[in-house]
Amino acid sequence: MNQQDNGMQKRMLIMTLVVFVFFIAYEFLVLKPQQEEKAKQAQIAKEQSQNAAPQITSNVSPAAQPSSEDMKKSISALSSKAIGDSEIISTITTAKNIIQIDKLGRVAQVTLLEKKYKDEEGNQIKLFEANQLRPLEVRFANADTNEKAFKTAYASSSSKVDATATEQKLTLTQNIDGFIVTKDLTFYPDGHYDINVKTSEKQQFFITNGFRPNVLVDMYADHGVYLKLNDGTMSLTSDENLEKVESHTGIKFVSNFDRYYATVAYNFENSLQVSLMPDSSNNPQSFIHANGDISFSGFMGPKNFNDLKALNPELTDVIEYGWFTFIAKPMFTFLQFIQSYVGNWGWTIVILTILIKLILYPLSYKGMVSMQKLKDLAPKMKEIQTKYKDDKQKQSMHMMELYKKHGANPMGGCLPLILQIPVFFAIYRVLLNSIELKGAEWILWINDLAEMDPYFVLPILMGASMYLQQKITPNTMQDEMQRKIFQMLPVVFTFFFLWFPAGLTLYWFVNNVFTISQQYYINRMFEKQRAAKK
Incomplete structure (x- = not known):
């Protein structure tokens, strides 16, 4: 890739990392101290109430001991x-x-x-x-x-x-x-x-x-x-x-x-x-x-x-629903429509994710094909960069000729992703703000899709699927540091999703699984084309 494309990848990398570092930092530096302060104040209020309450002497007979219901009322009084x-x-x-x-x-x-x-x-x-x-x-x-x-x-x-x-x-x-x-x-x-x-x-x-x-x-x-x-x-x-x-x-x-x-x-x-x-x-x-x-x-x-x-x-x-309300509201209506037939919010999320992936498949397909073409052209691109390393204008001109000759688009991998971002964010906001998921069960251990997965199964599966997706996706990055940082993203995402609502994590996991299947299909198609040329 030329320096302009490399710079774009760097900017996307930095933007992604900054967003997630911000979320994590906000969680630990702002929210947790606030929660601790709130808990501290509640404890002080509890102690004050206990100090003001009559003391129970040790010679109270067993029959006079407070019942479990009385204990619940007592605890409630300190709330x-x-x-x-x-x-x-x-x-x-x-x-x-x-x-x-x-x-x-x-x-x-x-x-x-x-x-x-x-x-x-x-x-x-x-x-x-x-x-x-x-x-x-x-x-x-x-x-x-x-x-x-x-x-x-x-x-x-x-x-x-x-x-x-x-x-x-x-x-x-x-x-x-x-x-x-x-x-x-x-x-x-x-x-x-x-x-x-x-x-x-x-x-x-x-x-x-x-x-x-x-x-x-x-x-x-x-x-x-x-x-x-x-x-x-x-x-x-x-x-x-x-x-x-x-x-x-x-x-x-x-x-x-x-x-x-x-x-x-x-x-x-x-x-x-x-x-x-x-x-x-x-x-x-x-x-x-x-x-x-x-x-x-x-x-x-x-x-x-x-x-x-x-x-x-x-x-x-x-x-x-935030910035993408114009997409999120009709999407929620569609989600409810599916749920009215399916009867289970978990499977509704799975079906919605599959339908969205099918609708967006043409965009995903173009992006994946473009990345494969750039991968095949990587050796020739490197030759041009080496040959014209002292003449950036000629380097850029020969790169454009190479792209044109082989029908490759250096922006082909980025543009479909950018166009899908509003849809992804709209789904994110819908699942994040839908109280309809409260108390909604989905298979075995998931008793509430509005709460985090109690055993962290979905976040771990999501992280594993993201890692596999990275492994089979063509990587045109030539900078070793960028490669290493991107390899850490599944770990960062997994950590971040540990506390996400199970419904949202389910969406992301299913989305990854179908992206993997699409990428696998594209990879196989190109492998057959390469074999036919030999």
């Missing part, structure tokens, strides 16, 4: 997501969740009821931390009113609401020295709600849909606030990226989200005005503007495509 019973004035049970309202008229906690939504300890997932900004909290522009509001408890029309089968209403009332705030809520069996907030006197206030759920926040997916405007455009503000207050008008929905879960406020008839305010860590907090009266609907739970679509088709935009 960063536990809410004190004295804080709760109303509990709403729907078919999908349990919603607890506290004495300040806010959503204190949401517990998901579907069996597949469980945490690492096997408990049903709770969306919110106890000390975070809570949904439906009201703040007043008038500082005096605001101060009194946070000292005045709400009254609830019912302490328990059963909305498992039919919609149910709940009224929350706050009397601030004769100034009345009323929240009329309607809860539905699917877990969403409608709310109307009004005040006895016209005052400007702000109501929030709360800080994002804190269930799964990681380096692989965005988390923060997502807005949809009346013109259909989307605005994303990621955590730690908001430095000052920002105001937005003409908002259809505001979604505070982590990887799989969101708390959303929406109104598709009368658009909302929303301000984003940074907290102490520059994370966005969203507040909806109101002046005496406001109505909207809300949803707190998993970003399940079909559930969101059932509420309103536009709510499917709550699921954020």
